[in-house]
């Protein structure tokens with residue numbers, strides 16, 4: 001599992017070490033310089049003779065950058081530091097000067113566009129730019145001269161390699177928001193532990209590849225945001241024991257699809273069956289289509305361990321909505337986990353337990369919050385997925401899985417995941433229906449655990465997102481997929497995971 005730590009946790013871990021005189025900045029800048037040197041060697045064959053520009057802010061992030069610049073200068077890199085503030089890290093600046101680095105300030109002979117000619121020339125000639133304007137001390141987007149520097153580098157043609165120091169400057173460290181100018185990095189070299197912004201959308205898209213430098217911090221307690229990896233999913237998976245029978249594996253009740261959208265029912269059932277479940281019971285108006293596609297499905301009422309409701313349930317299908325409402329009420333009352341998707345999101349009661357899992361996309365989450373009196377539109381959710389998923393969890397009690405290129409999951413006790421497993425090809429109609437089925441199958445297999453441990457549904461939701469994303473890759477590596485292709489690839493993905 002990849003863990004990330006918010007700014008306060010990082011500062012708390014740094015403090016005793018700084019008090020004890022541990023040279024954290026030296027460790028950080030040494031690691032940073034090593035990664036930059038490696039990237040230069042990969043790009044141009046050698047380090048010596050390369051040209052580097054440092055964007056230097058007023059804090060310790062700028063200090064790391066100046067010290068790393070000094071180390072690079074001693075390896076034969078021509079280093080130019082551009083100071084975005086009149087006040088920068090003194091030792092770092094002295095180290096760079098001692099290594100014969102060049103120092104410019106943005107105020108030097110400012111031109112029409114507000115950027116000094118020597119600065120523009122240095123950026124235009126740079127092989128690599130180190131973004132050291134702001135680190136975990138940043139508040140809001142980059143302001144002042146730093147913002148002009150970000151614009152200058154972003155417009156450079158050819159584009160230099162951009163390395164973010166600790167994290168891309170100006171992103172919301174703890175919430176992953178992006179306000180104002182942010183320089184998209186090819187590589188982020190982060191210190192001590194990942195920061196939430198490196199995992200959370202939309203900021204995570206600016207980070208590029210992330211390398212962690214161990215500076216000896218002891219980060220303990222619950223991480224702010226986690227990301228499951230393959231072996232975590234194996235540990236969560238309901239692998240059937242030798243003597244199990246189909247009811248013991250779990251029965252999933254599915255109330256999806258409608259006269260308008262029978263395909264959603266076929267796809268959600270496909271997702272569940274191909275993930276592995278003891279039985280699917282289907283209730284609804286698309287029974288004929290479901291059975292034609294999946295003869296193993298049982299139609300009608302009967303005991304189930306978990307439910308999937310809402311995918312493809314049209315607003316004017318009163319009967320199917322009423323079945324979804326009943327399933328939701330039954331599941332909440334009788335300790336049967338329920339996945340609530342699309343057309344059932346507006347049927348959610350005021351408060352539900354965390355084994356009720358909502359699976360909206362950004363538009364649906366905005367509508368759900370707006371219906372509860374929040375002034376929210378889709379764009380707000382996209383700009384701050386974590387905050388809005390968290391708000392929906394607080395307001396409803398449900399576990400919330402917010403779909404997107406990075407899927408964010410929020411449950412009780414701070415359980416928070418950000419999964420970025422699928423290719424952009426996965427953004428296709430019906431893919432969400434398949435995901436609902438995957439999650440339903442997992443919940444049916446672990447129903448009693450998911451009720452007993454309120455944080456488990458969030459972990460299972462993150463696992464479903466991982467498997468769903470992997471299936472999209474496997475269905476057609478590097479190319480387009482249909483939702484049906486994704487479902488078809490699930491058994492092989494699950495098999496590979498649990499055999500590993």
Ligand SMILES: NC(=O)C1=CN([C@@H]2O[C@H](COP(=O)(O)OP(=O)(O)OC[C@H]3O[C@@H](n4cnc5c(N)ncnc54)[C@H](OP(=O)(O)O)[C@@H]3O)[C@@H](O)[C@H]2O)[C@@H](O)CC1
Pocket residue numbers: 014018024025028029057058059060061062064133134135136137138139140141142143144146165166191215
């Ligand atoms: N502690 C350690 O030993 C270690 C720390 N490490 C490194 O230190 C980094 C954290 O350093 P930091 O705390 O100095 O904060 P940092 O992010 O550099 O910036 C703060 C400065 O920026 C300014 N400022 C704020 N917002 C702004 C904005 N929007 N636009 C413009 N300016 C803005 C703010 O000014 P003020 O608001 O106070 O006027 C303040 O001066 C961390 O990310 C890691 O790289 C590593 O070396 C490991 C050891």
Ligand SMILES: Nc1ncnc2c1ncn2[C@@H]1O[C@H](COP(=O)(O)OP(=O)(O)O)[C@@H](O)[C@H]1O
Pocket residue numbers: 342361403404405406407422423424425426427428429430431432433434435468
């Ligand atoms: N850009 C993207 N990259 C990767 N996955 C994506 C991207 N956009 C959407 N997805 C995923 O595709 C699925 C789309 O689901 P959804 O919007 O509910 O579609 P539908 O309602 O048509 O089934 C979700 O699992 C989502 O996380």
Ligand SMILES: [K+]
Pocket residue numbers: 061131132133134135164165166167168169
């Ligand atoms: K930075």
